[in-house]
Amino acid sequence: MIGVFDSGLGGLSVLAAIARALPRADLAYYADTAHVPYGSKPDDFIRERVLTIGRHLAALNCKVIVVACNTATAAAVDALRQALPHIPVVGVEPGIKPAAAASRSRHIAVLATESTARSERLAKLIHTHATSVKVQVEPCPGWATRVESLQLDGAEFAAEVAAKVSPLLLAGADQLVLGCTHYSFLSPLLQPLVDGRAELVDVADAVARQVLRLSGAHAEGHATLKLFASAHPERLHAALPRLGLHWLAERANSAMLHHA
Numbered sequence: 001m002i003g004v005f006d007s008g009l010g011g012l013s014v015l016a017a018i019a020r021a022l023p024r025a026d027l028a029y030y031a032d033t034a035h036v037p038y039g040s041k042p043d044d045f046i047r048e049r050v051l052t053i054g055r056h057l058a059a060l061n062c063k064v065i066v067v068a069c070n071t072a073t074a075a076a077v078d079a080l081r082q083a084l085p086h087i088p089v090v091g092v093e094p095g096i097k098p099a100a101a102a103s104r105s106r107h108i109a110v111l112a113t114e115s116t117a118r119s120e121r122l123a124k125l126i127h128t129h130a131t132s133v134k135v136q137v138e139p140c141p142g143w144a145t146r147v148e149s150l151q152l153d154g155a156e157f158a159a160e161v162a163a164k165v166s167p168l169l170l171a172g173a174d175q176l177v178l179g180c181t182h183y184s185f186l187s188p189l190l191q192p193l194v195d196g197r198a199e200l201v202d203v204a205d206a207v208a209r210q211v212l213r214l215s216g217a218h219a220e221g222h223a224t225l226k227l228f229a230s231a232h233p234e235r236l237h238a239a240l241p242r243l244g245l246h247w248l249a250e251r252a253n254s255a256m257l258h259h260a
């Protein structure tokens with residue numbers, strides 16, 4: 001089994017890419033809905049949650065663990081690898097490298113949680129892969145919570161998103177890195193704003209390819225999906241069709257919902 005987790009619904013964008021890349025794998029998804037959002041919380045708190053969930057997935061016999069959250073990766077992927085030395089752990093980091101490589105204006109922007117935006121790991125990633133381009137990092141407080149509420153079509157929120165993105169485009173950014181897995185679900189709002197002027201950069205498919213490389217025989221299973229949530233597990237299953245993931249909801253029908 002391959003275990004995937006996030007603070008809430010955001011990691012479902014990564015889970016969907018993994019399920020497409022490994023259609024027969026047995027998958028487990030854990031949403032830490034009792035503690036979402038992570039992005040406004042201190043590193044120590046996030047690290048403790050990541051270790052608890054990682055151990056839980058290891059106890060379920062997961063052979064690969066995917067931290068489907070930029071915030072949790074920045075704060076705690078090293079600690080998780082140390083705690084579980086025999087299990088490959090795949091983290092998710094903002095696509096700075098592909099964005100820098102693709103940028104023609106030599107100006108990229110990163111949308112992320114407050115925690116990721118101020119993290120040392122993001123600073124290092126920029127230093128390693130994007131020294132020759134201008135990088136604008138924009139914290140987006142409240143956006144992940146908005147995705148959790150599944151209310152993505154309000155005019156007020158659309159205006160908030162436009163107010164964040166328009167100045168970046170006006171300043172010349174031609175790559176908009178989605179540095180939080182929740183923001184994949186904001187593509188319907190973001191795409192019309194950037195159309196023709198910038199590209200959205202999402203690493204979900206690249207992460208899925210990495211999982212495929214590491215999973216070996218565990219790519220072949222019975223195509224089951226187990227859903228776990230630390231609060232309101234029934235909402236997790238119900239959220240799948242609301243996020244355009246009907247096909248994943250069908251896969252989850254073969255499994256039960258679990259509290260964890």
Ligand code: DGL
Binds near residue numbers: 007011038113182
């Ligand atoms: N989905 C997460 C990320 O990729 C975290 C969102 C949150 O809980 O603040 O950063």
